[in-house]
Amino acid sequence: MTEDIHPYFRKKTPDELLEEIRESTMGKLKLYIGAAPGVGKTYKMLQDAHDLKREGIDVVIGYVETHNRSETEAQIGDLEQIPLMEIPYKGRIFYELNIEEIIRRSPEVVVVDELAHTNIRGSKNAKRYMDVDELLEAGIHVVSAVNIQHLESVHDIIQTLTGVTVRERVPDRFIQKADEVQLIDASPETLRKRLVDGKIYASEKIEQSLENFFTSTNLSALRELALREIADDVDERIERSSGALFDGPVGIHEKILVCVHYGTTSEKLIRRGYRMANRLNAELYILNVTDGPREAFSPIKEEKVKQWKELAEQFNAKFIIEEKNSRKPEVVIIDVAKRFFITQILLGQSARTRWEEIKKGSIVNAIMRKTSNIDIHIVADNRRN
Incomplete structure (x- = not known):
């Protein structure tokens, strides 16, 4: 049976101990x-x-x-x-x-x-x-x-x-x-x-x-x-x-994460995210969650990614491609949000028809349950029901 050791209590290496002594x-x-x-x-x-x-x-x-x-x-x-x-x-x-x-x-x-x-x-x-x-x-x-x-x-x-x-x-x-x-x-x-x-x-x-x-x-x-x-x-x-004191961003600098998929609203989402970032003087991040590695992308997907990267450069945003592996999409979004101390997340309404978790209404709830101090925005598409 393996024992889980909290990182704060793990044994430090000699180099780490020497660095602590040096800093002190x-x-x-x-x-x-x-x-x-x-x-x-x-x-x-x-x-x-x-x-x-x-x-x-x-x-x-x-x-x-x-x-x-x-x-x-x-x-x-x-x-x-x-x-x-x-x-x-x-x-x-x-x-x-x-x-x-x-x-x-x-x-x-x-x-x-x-x-x-x-x-x-x-x-x-x-x-x-x-x-x-x-x-x-x-x-x-x-x-x-x-x-x-x-x-x-x-x-x-x-x-x-x-x-x-x-x-x-x-x-x-x-x-x-x-x-x-x-x-x-x-x-x-x-x-x-x-x-x-x-x-x-x-x-x-x-x-x-x-x-x-x-x-x-x-x-x-x-x-x-x-x-x-x-x-x-x-x-x-x-x-x-x-x-470990806070489970989420606690600073004063807004950071906006736009989650894009291969639907009709991705470019609209990015532009909406840019306008928000511009008004708030915030950093802008664009995330695409993929099922597999970049090498396996179809020409259509590759062209989409190219368009997103061009928009990211135009809007001075950081573009992130994150492979799902065994994770659910909401887990990937949460991981990225915590990694970059994101304060606001933008999701597209039309993505609900593509991800089962979103269709069931679970992705927003999952993000809200597992994070704190993050606002979530759902951007409507232009289609009528």
Whole structure:
């Protein structure tokens, strides 16, 4: 007789145990994300550093870029600053984060500004986020800051929106490993006023910035990107941490699953799903449950799949072909819905004549019984009874 062992209580492999030990000794990363320069990321980091110090936490400044803003400079106060490393390059002296000195000093928390910064040639690491990685490996907690335009995944969007090519970028995987992400927000009107008041850039750069990067349209778009990034981050953390606590999606990000078969309403379903996704700013998934492997498809079925894939590409949706094997269609739908944390499912009414389970009215009930927090929509066909 075999014993069923719950995955939470199974014996862990040596590699898994070593990884757990490694993670427990690593420092934690807190990130402040803003839509644009001047929202107050550095100011807020320094404020929080003072709060930590008052609580008896050993906190130091590894690197802070004040951009000569008097309010930010004043906020440094009596915080200990680790001397920067001097690196000569092409007849000049450059100042970079002093990793070795920070590790030698071994504080509990270090403030490291300008996460996307590219280090000068001769530095130990090419990018500052690599320096931060090293500090985390040494068990030091890091608080850092970055603007949304420096994320690798939004590079093309930023270039299209603003016409600016952002050369200093941070991989999304680095952002995703942060233990805490905090949005520092300011309205486009507030940012433009700060710019005019000389609180962001020097006077000679104000007019050019107002007409280029700091237009109201650009700042609004950047703010929306930042808000979406934080919302997605919250959603992903909830999904990762929910585990066995929740039987279904618990985040705030809508995800729509359209189930298509070889009836007359499949394209209508996909378009309806797209319109819903577009209104809700949701991710769209298209699922086709098959009886056998793709290689066994008839030319008619293959042509249908081709049409669905083209629509999926047009609507920026993820197209999924799932083989039934020994499962019932509703079980396949449930499995896919749980895998992708789907929040809404669209089914076609005409599919009732093709699947016995749907004809008996069981598929919707089965999905509702075996999931939670998922809305189910039945889209009527155009035929009269």
